[in-house]
Amino acid sequence: METFTLVFLIALAAGTLLQLWLAGRQAAHVLANKHAVPDAFAGRISLEQHQTAASYTLARLGIERLKLVIGPLVLLIWTLGGMLSLLDAAWLSLQLSPLWQGTGLILSVLLIDMLIDLPLQIRSTFGVESRFGFNRSTPARFAKDKALELLLALLLGVPLLLAILWLMDSAGDYWWAWAWLVWMGFTLLISWAFPTWIAPLFNKFEPLADGELRARLEALLSRCGFRSNGMFVMDGSKRSAHGNAYFTGFGRNKRIVFFDTLLDGLKEEQVEAVLAHELGHFKRRHILKLLLTSAVLSLLGLALLGWLSQQTWFYSGLGVDRQSDALALMLFILMMPVFSVFFSPLMSAFSRRHEFEADDFAAEQTDAQALIDGLVAMYRDNASTLTPDPLYSAFHHSHPPAPVRIAHLSSKL
């Protein structure tokens, strides 16, 4: 067996077993704490709500575990199982130009992966989410969403793929630096276009109505010296009862979006505190840091791909006997998560530090108690577990566990 095959298999096995073990810990921890509401939440979340959150967490873990088993199997079939080689031969037999043949190969692999994932998505939406009363989507809407997502992915993905494969072929040894520029331009274009062109294809956005809430939020924005292109309410309730708030776009094109479900569940001072938290991410330059981090990581990734695509063992080690730009790119996309999963705790830690900073900002600008109350209402309404396993949480969660976050905010009172 080739050395690289062995490295790949060991990483795949280790990553999968690690995640299955963590999921097992999470299930055990949630079950063990099911009988009592943690002290910090006593009187605000009922035992019944706490137990529903536990059952919901376990049901979602069930789907996650299925993914952890199916994902590596599919990956093995693509690579060492020879499926990618077979599909490559099929596209080759069509005698298209290498550029279109490569684009066709990558698109068909991604499409098949999407189809394999579809039953789990259906099970999640119409099984788990429906059972716990969160799903508001219908099969017709679900099908329409998926069709639209596919169409968008093709419209945006085909030109991007053509550009990158063309650069790989024609831009010389440093093609990856050019590809990086194209990639960065593409991501900036998408984030700029998202609020005005893409998101409205899926949801309706109404400007936040005049009134006390709006006046209060505008006062907060001007107090923090924040300019935006407006505050909008999104009809999230047509798909799910889960509530949220987010920023989108950049420069003058940025918008603040509230899910209608969030505004229904929170009091005005709590919405204000939640918005202050989101503003904290901007004011503490988290968005910029994230953008720079992903720019550096994608440059390193593309440079790595530039090197790997010239190594024979990279192809043969992953079950492919022909060398081409498209095969290199596809193998890289398939292989990266196997290795990057081990950096997950690092990304989570990075993100959590930002969450604490944004909470601190909200506590300074508004009221820590209002944010605590708002968060507790969101944990309750979203059936989030209050008792995650610490290791599982450190690995997977971008936000600190509920008790840790509430304790941190309480120290600001």
Ligand SMILES: [Zn+2]
């Ligand atoms: Zn945050």
